[in-house]
Amino acid sequence: MSAEQVAQLKPGQEVIAEDEAIGELVETIVHGDVTYLHVRRYGPGEADLYIPSIAIKRVVPKHVYLDIDPETLVAQPWHKPPGE
Secondary structure, three states: OOOHHHHHHOOOEEEEEEEEEEEEEEEEEEEEEEEEEEEEEEOOOOEEEEHHHEEEHEEOOEEEEEOOOHHHHOOOOOOOOOOO
């Protein structure tokens, strides 16, 4: 992920995995050498996700597109903030 893409990340952007909107970007978190997307998932009872920026495919003004499908995404251990 380029510095230009990081600069384009803004709270409120919709996060999309394949064609499915999965949540909204809350903030970016830097932990060590990795930038994470803190994403508040859509739907009651859904846990927030902390997605490493390496999963980003592209960023446009209102959306962040991930290079991962929704099923694989929720199977990852990304339900805890980095460092926990």
